[in-house]
Amino acid sequence: MFVPKEFSFAENLKYLSNAPNECLFHIKDKRVYKAIPIEQETPVVEISADYENVMTIRFLGGTTPSRKWVRAAIARYVRDWFDLDTDLVPFYDLAKTDILLQKAVDEFHGLRNVGIPDLFEAICWGIIGQQINLTFAYTLKRRLVENFGRHVECEGERYWIFPSPHNIAALTVEDLAVLRMTVKKCEYLIGVAQLMVEGKLTKERLLDAGDYKKAEKMLTKIRGIGPWTANYVLMRCLRIPSAFPIDDVGLHNVIKYLRGMENKPTKEEILQLSATWTNWESYATFYLWRSLY
Known part of the structure; x- marks a missing residue:
């Protein structure tokens, strides 16, 4: 292609x-x-x-x-x-003169917002990653996949497939104890799986909301999904360009570093610094994250 x-x-x-x-x-x-x-x-x-x-x-x-x-x-x-x-030309044009983005887009030119096309996987990943470091989040994801997903063998390699909502919806918190994850997160995963099995939560419904804020509100009404997780899902799965996880700790750290600040930026300072990012907030965030890891 x-x-x-x-x-x-x-x-x-x-x-x-x-x-x-x-x-x-x-x-x-x-x-x-x-x-x-x-x-x-x-x-x-x-x-x-x-x-x-x-x-x-x-x-x-x-x-x-x-x-x-x-x-x-x-x-x-x-x-x-x-x-x-996605046509990245407009994003690169605005980033050339942006004090936070110019170095990142030069260093990682051609990088895409590598996504998570499956909605259930994206939400699970958002929930799993809440308030823990990235390494531990990947450990929890592996436990979830290897205990409740399936795999296929091909040419001597094993390929794992993320569990479907049907795999998780019928489980109890006790069933998920093997993950050694908090009880609340287990409850959240099961609740999201049940909503998806019932057809109450789909990619199409979120996209049909017709407005970024409406889609965000649909997600934050779900137990276990706050503004950060909602925006993470809108950014990585729904591809909503204005999705902006403004409360993200990594984003705060990279802005603090790039601006040589003594303290992490306030929400007002971030809004001021990102004023020109309209409809590119998700890409700006992704590139700044990339400069961290």
Whole structure:
């Protein structure tokens, strides 16, 4: 598939390689390997970019889907994962003169807001990551995936698939005790899974809200989802450009560092510094995060 000029597979690979203890994809020899479930099929793909402006998706080990629409769905998933349909030119133009962004966009040029296309996975990741460090969050995710997800074997490798809402909705807090996660977080995961199984929470419903603030409000009404988690999901899964996790500690730390401040910035200071980011808040946040990790 063709990719935009403002896309660097190498930069995105570097970002993915920084994930400690990742369990949902492998990286080897400048290629990404992942199982992508589509309905009853679970193809395993190799994603590479050996030629400029072209990304190649290859199905491994006889997992090529027989149906054309499934192959098309896999291509859409990959485009979404790497956010290939967003034109980054306007963002780069505004960042050139932005005191917080100019260094990050120069250093990580071609990086995309690498997303989490599956809504349940995105919300779970947001909940799991609340008020803990990133390394421990990845440990908890691995426990969740390996205890309640499934896997496929392909060419001598094991590929894990994130649990579906149906896998989690029927469980109890006691069932999730194996994760060694707080009781409240276990309750939140089960509650979100139940809402999704009942059809009350879907990607389509959130996108149909028609307004960023309305979608945020729909999410924050759910137990366990505060403004940070809501904006994280809107940013990484729904691709809402103005999603802005303004309360994020990492964002505060990087602004403090870049501005040489003695204390972390106040919300008012962040709003002032981000005044020109309109409709690019999510990308600005992602690039600033990247400069931290």
